[in-house]
Amino acid sequence: MTKPSESLPIIDEQKIGAHLKFHGLSGPEIDAELVDIEKSGGLPAEILRWWRGDAHTHSAESTREGFNYPEGLYHYEEILYYYEMLGLDFVCFTEHASLPQSPCVQEPTSAISQSLLEHTKRIHNLRKELSGKYRCLPFAGVEANIMYEGEKPRIDIPDEVLAELDFVIASRHRVPEEKRTELGDIRESLSSAIVNPYVNVIGHPDRDIQTKTEDPRAAEAYWQMWKELLGEMRLKNKAFEINLKAQPDPKLVQMAADMGVKFFLNFDAHEFNQFLNYGDPSSITTEQRKADAQKYAWAAGSADEDDLLGLAIYKKEKLAQGPGVVPILRLAHWIKYLEEIGVQPEQVVNSSRENFLAFLHGNSETQTA
Ligand SMILES: [Zn+2]
Numbered sequence: 065m066t067k068p069s070e071s072l073p074i075i076d077e078q079k080i081g082a083h084l085k086f087h088g089l090s091g092p093e094i095d096a097e098l099v100d101i102e103k104s105g106g107l108p109a110e111i112l113r114w115w116r117g118d119a120h121t122h123s124a125e126s127t128r129e130g131f132n133y134p135e136g137l138y139h140y141e142e143i144l145y146y147y148e149m150l151g152l153d154f155v156c157f158t159e160h161a162s163l164p165q166s167p168c169v170q171e172p173t174s175a176i177s178q179s180l181l182e183h184t185k186r187i188h189n190l191r192k193e194l195s196g197k198y199r200c201l202p203f204a205g206v207e208a209n210i211m212y213e214g215e216k217p218r219i220d221i222p223d224e225v226l227a228e229l230d231f232v233i234a235s236r237h238r239v240p241e242e243k244r245t246e247l248g249d250i251r252e253s254l255s256s257a258i259v260n261p262y263v264n265v266i267g268h269p270d271r272d273i274q275t276k277t278e279d280p281r282a283a284e285a286y287w288q289m290w291k292e293l294l295g296e297m298r299l300k301n302k303a304f305e306i307n308l309k310a311q312p313d314p315k316l317v318q319m320a321a322d323m324g325v326k327f328f329l330n331f332d333a334h335e336f337n338q339f340l341n342y343g344d345p346s347s348i349t350t351e352q353r354k355a356d357a358q359k360y361a362w363a364a365g366s367a368d369e370d371d372l373l374g375l376a377i378y379k380k381e382k383l384a385q386g387p388g389v390v391p392i393l394r395l396a397h398w399i400k401y402l403e404e405i406g407v408q409p410e411q412v413v414n415s416s417r418e419n420f421l422a423f424l425h426g427n428s429e430t431q432t433a
């Protein structure tokens with residue numbers, strides 16, 4: 065069986081370009097209109113001042129053999145071209161490691177470890193090839209899983225592999241049932257990633273662990289846990305991700321901002337329509353259902369030629385529609401919020417490529433220290 069990413073044809077750069085559009089913002093009251101990216105020169109300057117690169121993007125490489133469902137649909141080149149048109153300066157391809165729903169420890173020789181090393185080489189070659197031609201340059205990353213090995217929390221990818229990558233996100237996706245509710249366990253699992261010298265950012269830090277408690281003592285303990293964790297993050301120079309797909313509690317973001325923790329504003333793009341299905345499921349069209357079935361067939365390695373052709377057309381159409389109004393509005397909303405709580409763009413690591421490179425450099429010095 066070929067890898068899913070290798071079975072999907074790539075869209076030719078010329079064929080994408082002519083149709084690229086995105087939902088832009090036209091005024092302070094934010095009503096969206098469809099903007100031609102090539103004509104407008106990209107996203108509005110007020111967004112680009114805060115978001116100059118995406119540091120959490122999944123390419124087709126994230127749809128690993130054996131996952132049997134899609135975690136990424138586009139090739140590096142397609143995403144790069146698209147982000148270039150948006151006016152971005154960089155993108156980190158942060159591919160999934162082992163299966164997010166049931167992570168397992170990877171040896172350096174495992175197929176996933178080896179494919180991450182291969183991914184790094186390909187991205188580095190692509191970066192060389194594109195520099196001077198593109199403003200938007202690629203970086204090689206991984207979204208590793210915070211998991212448990214027996215009683216001990218760790219991440220699924222070994223250090224020697226992490227060391228080769230440019231960028232490492234550590235995220236809690238699925239931890240055992242008995243480790244999900246106790247604050248001590250939550251704290252310990254996040255802390256294990258914060259002290260890992262190769263981790264750069266904690267992905268969607270409070271996803272699935274927001275407490276909806278009415279009990280003031282439980283609430284106090286919850287916020288105390290975060291105060292300690294954010295203190296550790298500040299000390300170890302680990303960034304806090306504002307993930308547009310799994311958005312954090314604004315109160316937690318304010319706490320992180322006040323403590324001087326750095327942020328990333330990340331799309332966490334798996335494909336470019338990922339925000340469409342979030343509303344009313346009955347609004348999903350027949351075409352969308354068909355495309356979903358084709359995506360699953362592709363991910364499972366059972367797509368026929370018609371499926372692959374259908375997917376190629378689907379991908380092209382979605383690219384032409386742009387990121388859509390939901391993610392751009394979410395981005396605008398978070399930028400406004402960060403401004404309100406006194407955050408400057410410099411505190412957001414991906415507000416410029418220089419800022420991002422300086423952050424990586426700072427992190428790599430602590431790895432060798
Ligand atoms: Zn994630």
Ligand SMILES: [Zn+2]
Binds near residue numbers: 120122207332
């Ligand atoms: Zn992700």
